[in-house]
Amino acid sequence: MRIAVIGAGGFGGYFGARLAQGGADVCFLARGAHLAAMRANGLLIEGGPERICANPVTASDNPSDLGVADFVLLAVKLWDTEMVLDQIKPMVGPFTTLISFQNGVLKDNALRDAYGAAKIMGGVGYVATTIDRPGVIRQTGPMERLVFGEFDGRRSARAEAFLHACLKGGINAELSTDILREIWEKYVFLVGLSGTTTAMRSAIGPIRENRQTRAFLLDVMREVVAVGNAHGAELQEDYAERRLALADDVAADMTSSMHHDLQRGRPLEIRWLSGGVVQLGSAVGITTPLNRAIADILALYEAGAPATLETRAMESSGAA
Numbered sequence: 594m595r596i597a598v599i600g601a602g603g604f605g606g607y608f609g610a611r612l613a614q615g616g617a618d619v620c621f622l623a624r625g626a627h628l629a630a631m632r633a634n635g636l637l638i639e640g641g642p643e644r645i646c647a648n649p650v651t652a653s654d655n656p657s658d659l660g661v662a663d664f665v666l667l668a669v670k671l672w673d674t675e676m677v678l679d680q681i682k683p684m685v686g687p688f689t690t691l692i693s694f695q696n697g698v699l700k701d702n703a704l705r706d707a708y709g710a711a712k713i714m715g716g717v718g719y720v721a722t723t724i725d726r727p728g729v730i731r732q733t734g735p736m737e738r739l740v741f742g743e744f745d746g747r748r749s750a751r752a753e754a755f756l757h758a759c760l761k762g763g764i765n766a767e768l769s770t771d772i773l774r775e776i777w778e779k780y781v782f783l784v785g786l787s788g789t790t791t792a793m794r795s796a797i798g799p800i801r802e803n804r805q806t807r808a809f810l811l812d813v814m815r816e817v818v819a820v821g822n823a824h825g826a827e828l829q830e831d832y833a834e835r836r837l838a839l840a841d842d843v844a845a846d847m848t849s850s851m852h853h854d855l856q857r858g859r860p861l862e863i864r865w866l867s868g869g870v871v872q873l874g875s876a877v878g879i880t881t882p883l884n885r886a887i888a889d890i891l892a893l894y895e896a897g898a899p900a901t902l903e904t905r906a907m908e909s910s911g912a913a
């Protein structure tokens with residue numbers, strides 16, 4: 594089974610390396626210094642319970658070099674989606690299945706528009722990873738879970754085959770018969786974690802300990818539950834409280850991929866996370882003031898670190 598991982602970063606690099614470890618024929622669409630390092634030294638996963646090294650790895654920045662795959666796993670940041678969907682045409686054949694493990698609930702619309710609903714399975718992933726340096730992914734917490742399935746709930750042969758490949762790689766993988774609900778469930782936790790850790794510039798530990806920030810986290814997630822249910826997600830009424838229990842369970846120094854991006858001055862996926870809640874809420878007449886506040890607070894950083902007044906002054910004087 595040939596599995597193409599589109600984006601060899603924190604998420605794609607980690608799960609791609611595990612799939613390769615289990616014997617799957619994995620290839621990566623990667624680029625820049627990270628691609629060069631992967632070609633030279635393989636792909637290393639460190640910092641977690643197990644050190645994994647996939648070497649050699651098949652990787653290229655040219656989709657034609659990689660050829661048609663049985664499974665194409667999308668793991669680029671959401672702002673890169675449209676571009677890669679166009680770029681990967683040479684990798685999608687008549688029997689190819691695409692699964693997006695990107696965050697948010699709007700991601701699969703773009704895949705359907707590009708390749709048709711029959712080729713798409715739904716997916717969500719839980720892991721805490723980031724590119725540490727070219728060729729090296731750092732796992733920053735032990736959380737690991739991959740869930741996927743057909744949107745009509747069937748346990749199809751292709752879903753079973755992918756499950757088999759994941760389990761062989763030691764991945765904590767599940768085939769879901771209600772993947773849309775799974776996607777919303779992840780969204781509740783993710784929006785709470787990413788919104789609070791990024792806006793407050795803090796790992797989850799202090800946020801859940803402080804009475805005020807804990808209440809804020811819970812209310813952010815309650816807004817997502819209300820919006821999800823208005824969109825037919827069928828989440829339990831106390832689902833936000835349940836997710837708070839998950840936030841209590843993770844390591845105190847755990848944070849979100851969006852917080853990592855902020856720390857590195859990279860663009861943020863905020864438009865699809867708290868911003869997506871605001872958008873989906875307003876479509877069904879639900880106001881989401883806390884998510885709006887988070888999206889507004891982070892708007893200055895959405896395109897990456899804004900230039901400081903000092904840098905601007907240097908640029909305008911020609912000194913930079």
Ligand SMILES: NC(=O)C1=CN([C@@H]2O[C@H](COP(=O)(O)OP(=O)(O)OC[C@H]3O[C@@H](n4cnc5c(N)ncnc54)[C@H](OP(=O)(O)O)[C@@H]3O)[C@@H](O)[C@H]2O)C=CC1
Binds near residue numbers: 695
């Ligand atoms: N990391 C995590 O812990 C988790 C992430 N997710 C989700 O997974 C998705 C991916 O996130 P993450 O792995 O953190 O992101 P990363 O930025 O770590 O990885 C994405 C990688 O894809 C590369 N890429 C983008 N476009 C192309 C292209 N056209 N050709 C080749 N390579 C390309 C990027 O290169 P470059 O750096 O040059 O842009 C980067 O190396 C996001 O939606 C995120 O929210 C979900 C769960 C957990």
Ligand SMILES: CC(C)(CO)C(=O)C(=O)O
Binds near residue numbers: 720782787850
């Ligand atoms: C919430 C978490 C860490 C779970 O995988 C995540 O998806 C992210 O930070 O992007």
